[in-house]
Amino acid sequence: MADNIHDVQIDPRNLNILISVNGTLTPRAEAMVSVFDSGFILGDGVWEGLRMVKGGVPFLREHIERLYEGAKAIFMDIGLTPDELVKRLFDCLDANRMEDGVHIRLMVTRGVKATPYQDPRVTIGKPTIVIIPEYKTPNPEKSAKGLSLHTVNVRRGYPDVQDQKLNSHSKLNCITACIQAANAGADEALMLDPHGFVATCNSTHFFIVRRGELWTSTGQYCIPGITRGNMIRLAKDLGIPVFEKPFSLYDVYGADEAFVTGTFAGLIPVRVIDGRPVRNPLSTEDWSGAGPVSRRLSEAYKALCVKDARRSL
Incomplete structure (x- = not known):
């Protein structure tokens, strides 16, 4: 049977990870965003996949540059400086006591909308920033x-x-x-x-x-x-x-x-x-x-x- 590039063994440690939702660290089972979020309604946002290797993230600058470049292309203000976003990233990783063998999904959407509609002008509040780190290594x-x-x-x-x-x-x-x-x-x-x-x-x-x-x-x-x-x-x-x-x-x-x-x-x-x-x-x-x-x-x-x-x- 065919698998995929993310074919991995389930790591039980991921059941208890903390996920950063707009800077608030939340247990995995409780982490959620609004049904009015731009990402859920329209797929309106940008994201990065990163890895943690021996306490750091390889090519961190390149990933952050690409994220902000993508946000600029869709006329979206992330709402944090790159340094502030990186601090939030490592706050999440450190809270989970992670050092190695970790895959991270960093997602930014335009934020919550007043009503389900594509026009960015009906977005209320700030962008939604979610950071999901998981113990995850290739098969x-x-x-x-x-x-x-x-x-x-x-x-x-x-x-x-x-x-x-x-x-x-x-x-x-x-x-x-x-x-x-x-x-x-x-x-x-x-x-x-x-x-x-x-x-x-x-x-x-x-x-x-x-x-x-x-x-x-x-x-x-x-x-x-x-x-x-x-x-x-x-x-x-x-x-x-x-x-x-x-x-x-x-x-x-x-x-x-x-x-x-x-x-x-x-x-x-x-x-x-x-x-x-x-x-x-x-x-x-x-x-x-x-x-x-x-x-x-x-x-x-x-x-x-x-x-x-x-x-x-």
Whole structure:
């Protein structure tokens, strides 16, 4: 049976976590927002997924910058300075006595509305800020074995419809892509751009390795992935030729390696795409899951996360 990138074992410690709702620490079972909240009614808001590693959050500045950039794009004032928001984040983590192996969802919506209507002018009060930290680590079997992908007919659309660079609460196109992939027995959906070139996956970014070169999409039809950007920089540092370019499924099917990236799981290899195994048929090396380029990048990324983990901007 197919799983997904967030396939994890349930950690009983999460039953007793404290969740920050507008700065108030609330037991998980009691944490809630209004049915009039903009996020519930319309998906009107922005969010970030972060990880806690050895007491800090890797790439904290990049995540906070992306959050505020997204809020500015939708004309939403978060209501806190970046430093104030980071303090609230670590107040929540410290109250839960968390240090490592934690995934955090930081969500900001436009706030409570006077009535269910899309116009931001009927919003009353301040934005809603929710911070949910959970003990959550990738399934090691999935990380070793690799994912299966299925190319869906749900496209990443043009920016004049909804800019795919915006990490908004409105994720219905990704959800429908995920459902289609799951119904096909795959772990994750591979999504194309409006021109038929490979764009990204429904919840991760997509890379292939061809003849020693690392390829990924142009980035015009996906969020500016922080893990994606780090993989590109690490590849350059390691002397691996890397290209952000349009490429088709033909190129994907002939790839020597493939993997996806994201904040939660880092780098996860891909073992099969649309029923086709991913592996260079001319290689004499017998590997399962990640290939040699993927392994180098994965180890370099893990080291970078530890090095960059911080508690302030």
